[in-house]
Amino acid sequence: xxxxxxxxxxxxxxxxxxxxxxxxxxxxxxxxxxxxxxxxxxxxxxxxxxxxxxxxxxxxxxxxxxxxxxxxxxxxxxxxxxxxxxxxxxxxxxxxxxxxxxxxxxxxxxxxxxxxxxxxxxxxxxxxxxxxxxxxxxxxxxxxxxxxxxxxxxxxxxxxxxxxxxxxxxxxxxxxxxxxxxxxxxxx
Numbered sequence: 001x002x003x004x005x006x007x008x009x010x011x012x013x014x015x016x017x018x019x020x021x022x023x024x025x026x027x028x029x030x031x032x033x034x035x036x037x038x039x040x041x042x043x044x045x046x047x048x049x050x051x052x053x054x055x056x057x058x059x060x061x062x063x064x065x066x067x068x069x070x071x072x073x074x075x076x077x078x079x080x081x082x083x084x085x086x087x088x089x090x091x092x093x094x095x096x097x098x099x100x101x102x103x104x105x106x107x108x109x110x111x112x113x114x115x116x117x118x119x120x121x122x123x124x125x126x127x128x129x130x131x132x133x134x135x136x137x138x139x140x141x142x143x144x145x146x147x148x149x150x151x152x153x154x155x156x157x158x159x160x161x162x163x164x165x166x167x168x169x170x171x172x173x174x175x176x177x178x179x180x181x182x183x184x185x186x187x188x
Contacts (some may be wrong), residue, residue: 001042001046001048001049003038003042003046003048005034005038027069030066031069031070031073034070035070035074035077039055039077052076052077052078052079053079054079054163055077055078055079056071056078056079056080056081056082056102056162056163057070057071057078057081057082058081058082058083058084058104059082059083059084060084060085060148060151061084061085061086061087061146062087062088064083064084064085064086064087064089065086065087065088065089067081067082067083068081068083068086068089068093068126069089069093071095071098071101071103072093072094072095072098073093073095075095075097075098075100075101078101079101079102080101080102080103080104080136080162081101081103081104082104082155082158082159082162083103083104083105083106083123083126084104084106084151084154084155085106085107085108085111085123085146085150085151086105086107086122086123086126087146089122089126091125091126091128091129094126094129094130094133096133098129098130098133098135099130099133099134099135100135101135101136102135102136102137102161102162102164103127103130103135103136103137103138103162104137104138104139104140104158104159104161104162105123105126105127105130105137105138105139105140106123106139106140106141106151106154106158106180107120107121107122107123107124107140107141108120108141108142108143108144108145108146108150109141109142109143109144110143110144110145111144111145111146112145112146120141123139123141124139124141127139127183131183136183136184137182137183138157138158138161138162138168138180138181138182138183139180139181139183140154140158140176140179140180140181141179142178142179150175153173153175153176154173154175154176154179154180155173156171156172156173156176157169157171157172157173157176157180158172158176158180159171160172161182168180168182
């Protein structure tokens with residue numbers, strides 16, 4: 001089951017809600033709404049699982065930043081996260097329990113500069129922080145831009161791997177082949 005929420009129509013205000021470092025009040029209000037309203041609503045009305053290892057958060061661009069922050073801040077709520085092309089996430093947001101979760105991190109080396117910082121490098125930095133926590137991660141970095149069509153093509157095998165639905169190689173798109181690496185790290 002996928003539960004999606006509609007972002008505000010003004011991108012500037014959406015960034016306030018999605019980035020911890022931009023507006024603490026807007027971020028915390030949005031975080032509280034998702035954790036205390038949306039998730040319980042999905043469990044009660046849509047029979048979404050209340051099991052951590054069956055609940056994941058994901059997003060692309062600003063939504064990836066929010067997913068990164070919330071998964072790290074709420075490791076008891078989320079079993080992991082799908083992070084497609086984060087725009088402003090910080091390595092410093094990685095939580096102490098990130099190694100107990102599963103992660104998919106993607107990024108294109110041809111994402112345009114501007115609001116997208118360090119195309120390809122930010123996902124590498126996040127993946128490195130996860131490796132330091134011995135977190136299982138699927139990392140996909142390659143030559144693509146900051147566009148939904150790429151994220152859609154990077155999702156079949158990545159979601160299969162993230163949710164442990166089978167062999168990611170059987171589900172992955174042609175685009176994912178050669179772009180994605182699974183790192184099944186174990187904590188010592």
